[in-house]
Amino acid sequence: MVRAASACPACHDWEDAGVLNLALACFVLMLLALGLRRPFIWVLLYLYIDILAPQKFPFSLLASVPISLIAFVLAVVGWALFDDKTGLRFSFRQALLLLLLIYCGISTQTAAFPGPAAGKWDWVWKALVFAIFMPLTLTTRLRLEAASLVMVLSAAAIIIEGAIKTLAGGGGYNMLKFFVNDNTGLYEGSTLATVGIALVPLALWVSRHGTVFPPDWRTRLFGLGVGFAALLIPVGTEARTGLLCAGLLAVLMLRTVKNRGLYIVMMALAGFIAMPLLPSSFAKRMNTIENHKADESASTRIAVWTWTLHYVADHPFGGGFEAYRGNKLVIDTQSASSAGGVTTMKDGETTDAGRAFHSAYFEMLGEQGWAGLALWLTIQISGIVQLEGALRHLRKSADPRDKRDAAMALALQQGHIVYMLGACFVGIAFQPFIYMLIGLQIALVRQVGERRRARLQPAGRMRMQGATA
Numbered sequence: 159m160v161r162a163a164s165a166c167p168a169c170h171d172w173e174d175a176g177v178l179n180l181a182l183a184c185f186v187l188m189l190l191a192l193g194l195r196r197p198f199i200w201v202l203l204y205l206y207i208d209i210l211a212p213q214k215f216p217f218s219l220l221a222s223v224p225i226s227l228i229a230f231v232l233a234v235v236g237w238a239l240f241d242d243k244t245g246l247r248f249s250f251r252q253a254l255l256l257l258l259l260i261y262c263g264i265s266t267q268t269a270a271f272p273g274p275a276a277g278k279w280d281w282v283w284k285a286l287v288f289a290i291f292m293p294l295t296l297t298t299r300l301r302l303e304a305a306s307l308v309m310v311l312s313a314a315a316i317i318i319e320g321a322i323k324t325l326a327g328g329g330g331y332n333m334l335k336f337f338v339n340d341n342t343g344l345y346e347g348s349t350l351a352t353v354g355i356a357l358v359p360l361a362l363w364v365s366r367h368g369t370v371f372p373p374d375w376r377t378r379l380f381g382l383g384v385g386f387a388a389l390l391i392p393v394g395t396e397a398r399t400g401l402l403c404a405g406l407l408a409v410l411m412l413r414t415v416k417n418r419g420l421y422i423v424m425m426a427l428a429g430f431i432a433m434p435l436l437p438s439s440f441a442k443r444m445n446t447i448e449n450h451k452a453d454e455s456a457s458t459r460i461a462v463w464t465w466t467l468h469y470v471a472d473h474p475f476g477g478g479f480e481a482y483r484g485n486k487l488v489i490d491t492q493s494a495s496s497a498g499g500v501t502t503m504k505d506g507e508t509t510d511a512g513r514a515f516h517s518a519y520f521e522m523l524g525e526q527g528w529a530g531l532a533l534w535l536t537i538q539i540s541g542i543v544q545l546e547g548a549l550r551h552l553r554k555s556a557d558p559r560d561k562r563d564a565a566m567a568l569a570l571q572q573g574h575i576v577y578m579l580g581a582c583f584v585g586i587a588f589q590p591f592i593y594m595l596i597g598l599q600i601a602l603v604r605q606v607g608e609r610r611r612a613r614l615q616p617a618g619r620m621r622m623q624g625a626t627a
Contacts, residue, residue, distance in 0.1 A: 178215065179212075179215055179217055179218050179219045179220075180219065182212040182215065182218070182219075182220065183218075183219040183220055186203070186207070186212065186220065186225060189202070189203040189206070190203065190228075190229075190232070193232060193236060197232075197233075197236025197237065197239075197240045197241070198236070198237075198241070198295060198301060198304075200229055200232040200233040200236045201233045201236075201237070201292070201295050201305070202304060202305065202308045203229045203232075203233070204226070204229040204230050204232075204233045204288070205305060205308045205309055205312065205594060206308055206312050207225055207226050207229050208226055208288075208590055208594075209309065209312035209313055209316075209344065209590075209591060209594075210312045210313075210315055210316065210337070211226075211337075211338055211343060211345075212225075213225050213226070214337075214338040214340060215337055215338060216339075230284060230288065233291075233295070234291060237291070237294065237295050241294075241295065241297075242297070245608070246294065247604065249293065249600050249603070249604060250540070251537060251540055251541060251544070251596070251599075251600050252290050252293065252600060254533065254536060254537045254540070255286055255289050255290045255537060255593075255596075256290055257533060258286060258530070258533050258534065258537065259283060259286040259287065259290070261526065261529070261530055261533060262279070262282060262283070262286070262479075262526065262530070263279070263283065265475065265476060265478045265479070265525070265526055265527075265530070266279045266478055266479060268478060269477065269478025269479055269480070269481070270477035270478055270481050270483075270484055271477075271478070271479075271480050271481065271483050271484070272478075274479065274480035274483060275478045275479035275480050276479075277479075277480075278479040278480055278588075279479060281588075281590070282479070282588045284590075285588055285589075285590040285593045286588075286593065288590070288593065288594070288597070289593035289594065289596050289597050292305070292594065292597030292598075292600075292601070293597050293600040293601040293604065296597070296598070296601035296605075297601075299559070299605065300369070300370075302566075302598065302601050302602060302605065303364075303368060303369060303370060304370060305594075305597075305598060305601075306360060306363070306364055306566075306598060307364055307368065307370055307371075309357075309360070309591070309594055309595075309598075310357065310360055310361045310364050310384070313344060313353065313354070313357050313591065314357075314361065314384045314387070315337075316336055316337065316344055316345065316350060317350070317354045317357070317384065317387045317388050317391060318383075318384070318387045319336060319337060320334055320336055320350065320387070320390070320391050320394050320395070321386070321387035321388075321390040321391065321394065322387075323335065323394065324390045324391070324393055324394030325390065334347060334394040334395050336350075343589075343590070344591060347391075347395030347396075347397050348395065348397040348399050348400070348580075348583070348584045349584055349586055349589060350391055350395065350397075351391045351392045351395050351397035351399055351400025351403065351580070352397075352399055352400060352403055352576070352577060352580030352581070352584055352586065353577070353580075353586075353589070353591050353592070354387075354388035354391045354400070355388055355389070355391075355392075355400060355403040355404050355407055355576050355580070356403065356407075356573040356574070356576040356577045356580065356592075356595075357384070357388060357573060358384065358385045358388050358407060358573075359407070359411075359568070359569035359570075359572040359573050360566075360569045360570065360573055360595075360598075361381050361384040361385060361388075362381045362382075362385060362569065363565055363566050363569040364377075364381065365377045365378050365380055365381025365382075365384075366378065366381065366565070367562045367565055367566065389404055392404060398583070399580050399582075399583040399584055400580075402579060402580070402583075403576045403579055403580045406575070406576055406579050407572065407576050408425055410572045410575060410576070411572070413568070414568065457489045458487065458489055458510060458513050458516070459516040459517065459583070461487040461488065461489045461510075461513075462482065462485060462487065462513050462514070462515055462516060462520065463515075463516075463517065463520050465485045465486075465487060466482075466485075466515065466520045466523055466524040467523075469481070469484075469485070469524055470523055470524065470527055470528065473527065474527050474528055474529075475526070475527035475528075475529065475530075476523065476524055476525045476526045476527035476530060477524065477525065478525060478526075479525050480525070481524045481525050482512065482513065482514050482515050482521075482524060483512045484512075485511060485512060485513060486509070486510075486511045487509065487510045487511065487513060488508075488509055489508050489509070489510060514585055515585045516583060516584065516585055517581070517582055517583060517584070517585060518581035518582075518584065518585055518586050518587035519531065519581065519582060519587075521585045521587045522534045522535075522587045534587060537596070538574070538578060541574055541596060541599045541600075542571055542574055542575060542578075544599070544603045545567045545568075545570055545571040545574075545599060545602075545603065546571065547603075548563070548564070548567045548602070548603055548606045549564055549567050549568060549571070551606065551610065552564035552567070552606065559609075560609075563602060563605070563606055566602055567602060567603075567606070570595060570598060570599050570602065573595060574592075574595060574596075574599070577592055577595075
């Protein structure tokens with residue numbers, strides 16, 4: 159007897175979830191086992207788990223196991239016991255991250271809302287500690303590429319799934335569903351839109367300069383596919399932040415394109431073709447960029463930011479994590495009504511309380527005060543400056559290794575600048591994925607610096623020998 163395929167859709171959904179979760183569990187167990195021979199694999203495992211969060215999948219076999227903490231501990235212990243520590247250096251940015259970690263730990267002890275603050279601290283400290291620790295493990299070019307590849311593939315899994323559902327008509331504001339439906343981490347729409355666009359340059363670098371999967375038409379096609387999928391996320395989530403980030407990335411890429419005129423024409427043509435294909439709800443929501451009062455969520459942002467400035471005037475060191483819970487807002491709104499072909503605008507007012515900061519800058523200011531914001535900005539801006547220094551050092555070199563590193567420095571810099579724009583409108587000051595990118599930046603700058611010093615040493619010895627002679 160043949161059972162009808164549609165007899166029990168819920169059963170089939172459960173069976174599909176069971177197969178997926180079994181595959182994920184086996185994959186995690188395999189990486190755990192491989193780490194016994196190559197402990198660095200535990201670092202890659204932590205990146206994979208922290209980005210994709212397979213333990214949060216529906217009916218996950220890993221749900222009852224603290225696999226993220228296990229991978230974190232194994233990565234640190236594996237490095238401490240088995241990795242070569244020769245030439246180990248602690249960079250300026252790692253010191254800044256350590257200082258931010260200590261500062262946030264102290265502010266948590268005096269937070270205005272101790273319980274919620276402790277809850278946020280539970281994952282923030284791990285993101286900061288791993289950002290400090292990660293560069294210590296990325297001591298070779300292969301390790302740096304492997305970490306980049308795992309980060310791209312893990313985030314791309316979420317991005318591609320969201321893009322497919324967008325193309326299938328499953329998008330909409332707060333409606334696009336992903337593997338995990340808990341609206342945290344990369345599974346929050348505006349966060350994914352920002353991180354997705356910021357990831358595009360690194361995905362293209364992996365596809366063009368990688369050695370784990372040597373560049374050919376397949377890897378290049380995959381890189382372009384990830385970029386296209388990332389551009390669909392702002393459409394599927396209707397995240398205005400993603401649209402702004404995509405526009406900024408298009409401008410940043412002007413730096414490296416060979417024919418800028420053709421590039422600009424192609425971008426304009428792509429936008430002209432795409433506009434009629436976009437859902438009307440997306441266009442309507444994007445129109446509120448020009449008039450924030452026409453959209454209550456945008457008006458709320460302005461009200462929260464104003465409240466934050468008043469708050470830090472009385473609390474210059476901030477209120478600790480989750481300090482926004484103390485806000486009480488009066489929000490100015492504006493609505494349009496049409497009658498007889500005439501559109502009239504009506505001003506209104508609404509109240510709200512306990513609304514999130516909706517900006518990483520105001521998140522840092524409200525939670526950690528002016529000193530915390532200054533420290534955080536120093537970490538971000540110094541990375542962009544260091545990468546620019548690496549670019550200037552490498553850009554005239556004919557060495558293939560230097561060209562590859564220059565391309566990676568540019569990709570990481572472009573992604574970070576995109577993040578800085580997206581952070582204006584999304585509370586992602588402590589988003590773990592961004593701190594992983596910072597870990598890649600620190601490791602790359604260190605490797606470039608070590609190679610430069612190694613080249614200068616023989617020249618220095620020759621000058622000294624000549625002077626002695």
